[in-house]
Amino acid sequence: MIQISRLYKTYPGSKYTPVDDLSLEIQDGHFFTLLGPSGCGKSTTLRCIAGLERPDQGEIKINGVSVFSAEAGRNLPPYKRALSMVFQSYAIWPHMTVFQNVAYPLKCQGQSREDIRKEVAWSLDLVGLGHLADRPAPLLSGGEQQRVALARAIAGRSKVILFDEPLSNLDAKLRETMRSEIRALHQQLKFTALYVTHDQEEAFSMSDMVAIMNKGKVRELGSPEELYTTPRSEFGAEFLGARTKVSGTVRGRTDDNLLVVETPLGVVHCRHFADHPPGTSVFVYVRQSEILPSEGAAQPGAPVFSARIDSVEFVGDTIDWVARAGDIALHGRSLLGRPDCKKIREHLNEAIDLQIVSACCVPST
Numbered sequence: 001m002i003q004i005s006r007l008y009k010t011y012p013g014s015k016y017t018p019v020d021d022l023s024l025e026i027q028d029g030h031f032f033t034l035l036g037p038s039g040c041g042k043s044t045t046l047r048c049i050a051g052l053e054r055p056d057q058g059e060i061k062i063n064g065v066s067v068f069s070a071e072a073g074r075n076l077p078p079y080k081r082a083l084s085m086v087f088q089s090y091a092i093w094p095h096m097t098v099f100q101n102v103a104y105p106l107k108c109q110g111q112s113r114e115d116i117r118k119e120v121a122w123s124l125d126l127v128g129l130g131h132l133a134d135r136p137a138p139l140l141s142g143g144e145q146q147r148v149a150l151a152r153a154i155a156g157r158s159k160v161i162l163f164d165e166p167l168s169n170l171d172a173k174l175r176e177t178m179r180s181e182i183r184a185l186h187q188q189l190k191f192t193a194l195y196v197t198h199d200q201e202e203a204f205s206m207s208d209m210v211a212i213m214n215k216g217k218v219r220e221l222g223s224p225e226e227l228y229t230t231p232r233s234e235f236g237a238e239f240l241g242a243r244t245k246v247s248g249t250v251r252g253r254t255d256d257n258l259l260v261v262e263t264p265l266g267v268v269h270c271r272h273f274a275d276h277p278p279g280t281s282v283f284v285y286v287r288q289s290e291i292l293p294s295e296g297a298a299q300p301g302a303p304v305f306s307a308r309i310d311s312v313e314f315v316g317d318t319i320d321w322v323a324r325a326g327d328i329a330l331h332g333r334s335l336l337g338r339p340d341c342k343k344i345r346e347h348l349n350e351a352i353d354l355q356i357v358s359a360c361c362v363p364s365t
């Protein structure tokens with residue numbers, strides 16, 4: 001388990017606090033991701049855990065061992081923290097072969113030649129690079145270099161592996177392949193993974209738990225599905241792509257535990273994370289897929305209203321469209337070739353009946 005308690009980190013000459021009273025517990029064997037916008041402090045947090053940055057305050061424990069404690073004046077160097085790390089830049093040594101790159105940390109640990117040979121062969125096979133062991137590192141593609149970095153991280157059988165945006169420099173197709181491979185390696189070897197990314201799809205497809213960070217703090221914490229379906233805050237809802245925002249007031253609760261929210265578009269039944277009593281002001285968030293051209297009468301909690309289609313944009317498998325009802329902008333997405341897509345396109349610059357089919361809400365601040 002990784003335990004982080006009340007961690008702070010600032011850089012000299014900067015007023016910004018990239019790690020600001022951060023506490024987290026990462027369970028053994030979990031794939032845990034820090035997700036957030038650029039500059040929110042994800043990498044700084046990871047580097048503090050790795051021992052590459054010295055925090056100002058707080059404590060970090062890895063598998064029960066306190067590796068940093070401001071109070072006790074303890075700060076173990078990276079090589080004493082029983083973890084490995086995979087960097088965005090690969091950090092492959094260019095003057096070494098693939099074999100030597102993976103073997104180097106084991107050599108530093110004083111392992112025997114025979115043990116190193118077996119361990120390197122095992123890890124290179126796992127990442128599909130067994131046939132390239134003797135190739136000089138500069139003669140590898142970006143994807144192969146990242147596989148070498150992965151092999152090096154697993155070769156010591158670390159119980160904890162930290163990943164700092166490891167796929168950012170790869171093209172879209174390779175990123176997808178590598179994320180399934182990392183996930184498969186994690187499932188096979190069962191190490192504790194702490195992964196940093198600003199890419200929501202990457203975070204959601206790989207992780208058991210996700211912490212959404214902003215301005216040095218963890219804003220939301222949960223499984224990908226929990227965060228997606230019931231965000232806790234405006235920041236979480238908007239960071240995870242909910243685009244239509246409408247003010248509302250809670251009026252009650254349905255039998256299946258949805259909040260009944262009155263909005264200028266009608267009464268909407270909303271998923272919610274926290275309980276809000278009648279009278280509470282909330283923001284209702286509607287995802288692009290949750291708003292459709294109306295097929296008939298309104299259902300309870302799924303209001304039908306008139307709006308004008310202002311723009312339609314072709315984006316591949318879907319069209320993205322924006323409609324307006326009074327001063328409320330509504331963002332929708334329709335699958336190309338489906339009847340609702342045709343209907344939206346036919347009504348560009350005209351009024352159409354739309355329906356909100358589901359939504360979530362967060363307290364307004």
Ligand SMILES: Nc1ncnc2c1ncn2[C@@H]1O[C@H](COP(=O)(O)OP(=O)(O)OP(=O)(O)O)[C@@H](O)[C@H]1O
Pocket residue numbers: 011012014016018036037038039040041042043044045197198
């Ligand atoms: N060595 C440093 N000296 C001064 N400021 C730094 C240093 N390293 C990072 N920062 C600042 O700390 C803040 C957080 O940086 P960090 O790299 O942790 O963000 P991040 O969330 O990982 O962003 P990204 O996704 O862009 O990598 C940024 O404002 C950055 O400019």
